[in-house]
Each structure stands twice: as structure tokens, then as C-alpha cells.
Amino acid sequence: MKNWINRILSGTEPQAAPLEDGEGVQEEAADKAQTDALYYRWLAGPAVFDAPPDTEREILDQVRALAQNPAVAAELVPRVPELIPRLLRSLRDESVSTGELASQVGEDVVLVAEVLREANSAYYRPATPIKTLDAAIMMLGQNGLRMLLARVAFRPIIRLQEAGFTRRAAPLVWNHSEKCAVAASLMASAVTADIFESCLAGLMQDVGLVVAFRLADRICLNGKVPRSEAFGLELLARSRELSAVIARHWDFPGNVAEAILQAGEAGGSSLAQALEQGDQIAKLRLLIDAGLMAEDDALVTEGLNSYQRRCLGKLSNLEA
Numbered sequence: 001m002k003n004w005i006n007r008i009l010s011g012t013e014p015q016a017a018p019l020e021d022g023e024g025v026q027e028e029a030a031d032k033a034q035t036d037a038l039y040y041r042w043l044a045g046p047a048v049f050d051a052p053p054d055t056e057r058e059i060l061d062q063v064r065a066l067a068q069n070p071a072v073a074a075e076l077v078p079r080v081p082e083l084i085p086r087l088l089r090s091l092r093d094e095s096v097s098t099g100e101l102a103s104q105v106g107e108d109v110v111l112v113a114e115v116l117r118e119a120n121s122a123y124y125r126p127a128t129p130i131k132t133l134d135a136a137i138m139m140l141g142q143n144g145l146r147m148l149l150a151r152v153a154f155r156p157i158i159r160l161q162e163a164g165f166t167r168r169a170a171p172l173v174w175n176h177s178e179k180c181a182v183a184a185s186l187m188a189s190a191v192t193a194d195i196f197e198s199c200l201a202g203l204m205q206d207v208g209l210v211v212a213f214r215l216a217d218r219i220c221l222n223g224k225v226p227r228s229e230a231f232g233l234e235l236l237a238r239s240r241e242l243s244a245v246i247a248r249h250w251d252f253p254g255n256v257a258e259a260i261l262q263a264g265e266a267g268g269s270s271l272a273q274a275l276e277q278g279d280q281i282a283k284l285r286l287l288i289d290a291g292l293m294a295e296d297d298a299l300v301t302e303g304l305n306s307y308q309r310r311c312l313g314k315l316s317n318l319e320a
Contacts, residue, residue, distance in 0.1 A: 031303045032264060032280060033233060039176075039283045040232030042290050043169050044225050051226035055219060059226070062215045063208075063238040070249035073242055076211045077157050101145070102133045111152060115140065118148050147185065147199045151178060154203040158210050164217035165225050170210060176282050177206045179315050183285075184278025186311045191277075193270040197256055201275045202282075204252065205260045208242030209235075281308055285315040 066073040090096045105111050119136035120129055130136050158174045181202035188198035212235055216225050240260055247257040255271055262268035263276040287293040
């Protein structure tokens with residue numbers, strides 16, 4: 001993670017503005033719907049068609065049905081490798097030394113390369129190249145290492161090598177997942193949510209969307225998805241529910257699954273608030289970068305407070 005995450009962890013960043021009144025909540029809901037509609041258009045790109053209502057209904061019905069059968073839903077994506085949960089458990093144990101962590105990371109050559117690459121990235125800006133695993137882990141710190149492990153674990157889950165529309169969409173969804181995880185972890189400090197759990201929720205919430213796109217591929221059979229904006233908004237909402245039930249099936253922390261369900265709802269937990277804010281900021285970043293929205297769009301200048309706009313700017317430097 002970047003050096004600015006360390007600044008936030010130390011509490012030197014200003015806090016976000018408090019939540020607004022009922023009118024403000026309604027405006028936020030309208031902004032979210034507008035952003036989500038643009039986001040679906042970006043994901044779909046030219047791979048859309050005027051689907052019959054029956055086709056749209058069948059896709060949404062199957063997504064709902066899977067949400068009632070998490071075991072089957074979870075089979076449609078690879079499970080997180082066992083090494084990752086074991087490392088995450090070790091990271092929660094303050095008595096575990098850097099050497100012990102290095103030994104566990106060293107069991108996976110791909111993971112070793114990821115840790116070294118992250119420690120030498122522009123995010124950390126080491127004075128001299130870091131060449132040993134111990135030094136790299138020291139540079140990342142506990143939270144940095146936990147977030148990196150989570151990203152490594154989720155990458156193959158979301159970036160599936162599929163045919164059809166899912167093949168086009170998966171890299172785009174992963175781009176959002178990474179940005180959402182970082183943005184949610186930044187927003188966590190403003191709403192007193194756990195930073196790592198916010199990162200985890202940001203990564204987990206897109207798993208259901210990948211499953212939903214796989215279902216759409218099986219039903220549409222043309223490598224495209226329905227063009228309808230109303231369908232896109234419903235699909236995004238239903239896929240979030242699917243992500244939550246898969247998270248529970250994988251024995252993720254209960255509050256992470258609950259936050260995915262609550263994100264965007266009034267009265268949601270602090271973790272849900274961090275996830276919702278991170279999700280919207282990540283989507284805005286992607287839409288701006290894709291040329292579908294200007295930096296001075298009202299959704300940015302009026303929809304985000306100054307703290308959130310700074311986060312939006314920082315995401316522009318995040319590698320895809």
C-alpha cells in the first residue's frame with residue numbers, strides 16, 4: 001500500500017464530514033444510482049443487446065436463486081487458497097515474528113515475488129532496492145502485508161479466464177475491486193471501521209458480480225449482456241447479495257458479509273459506510289479515467305466531500 005495509508009493509520013489525515021440529514025441521504029441515493037448506471041455501461045461497453053424482458057428476468061431470477069444456495073454459488077468461483085487464511089491468522093497474532101511470517105510467505109514463490117514487487121513500488125519509494133523477504137515485510141508492515149495478501153488471494157477469483165462476456169468484464173471488475181479495497185480502507189478511518197476488514201469487504205463484494213456475469217453468459221449465448229439500465233442496476237444490487245452469501249459460506253467474518261449487504265442503506269454499520277464510500281469513489285475514478293465523466297462533474301464536486309475527493313485523486317496513481 002502507499003505511504004499515505006501509513007499516514008492515515010497514524011491519524012494525521014483529516015476526518016470526513018458527518019452524514020447528512022434525510023434530504024442529503026436521498027441525494028446520495030440518486031447519485032449512487034447515476035454512478036452505478038454509468039458503471040454498468042462502462043463494464044458492458046459495446047457488448048450489449050436489446051434483450052427480451054424474459055431474458056432479463058431469467059438472469060435476475062437465477063442470481064436470486066443462487067443467493068439462496070450459497071454452496072452452489074461458491075462452486076462457480078475458485079476458493080481462496082488455504083495459505084492466505086493461514087497467513088492472515090498469523091498476522092493477527094502479535095507474537096509472530098517477521099522471520100516466521102517470511103517463512104510462511106516463502107512457501108509460495110508467486111507470493112514472494114508479489115511482496116518484493118510491492119515493497120519496491122513507487123508507493124513505498126525505498127531509498128535503495130529491497131532484495132530480501134524479511135526487509136520487504138518490514139517495509140510493508142502488518143496492514144500493508146495483510147492487504148497485499150488479500151489482493152493476491154482475490155485476483156484469480158475475480159479475473160477468471162472465461163469465454164463470452166465474462167472474459168471481457170473480469171479484468172474491469174478486478175480493476176474496480178482493487179480500487180474499492182484501497183478506497184474503503186482509506187474511508188475506514190473516517191467512520192471508525194477496521195481498516196483491513198474494509199479492504200476485505202471491498203475485494204469480496206465483486207465476487208457475486210463475476211458469478212452473475214457467468215450466469216448471463218450461459219443464458220444469452222452471444223457474448224453480450226442486456227443493454228437496459230434498469231437491468232444493470234438490478235443486477236448490481238442482486239450480485240451484492242450473492243457476494244454476501246458466498247462470504248458467509250467461505251467463513252469470512254460475519255461483519256464483512258453484513259457490511260456488503262448493508263452498504264448504501266441508512267443506518268448501516270461503520271464498515272458498511274466505509275465500503276459504500278469506497279465503492280462509489282472507485283467507480284467515479286474508473287469512469288473519469290475512461291472518459292465517461294469529467295473531473296469537475298457534479299457527482300464529484302458536489303457528491304464528494306474534500307476528504308473523499310483527495311482519495312479519488314490518490315486512486316489515479318493506483319496501478320491496475
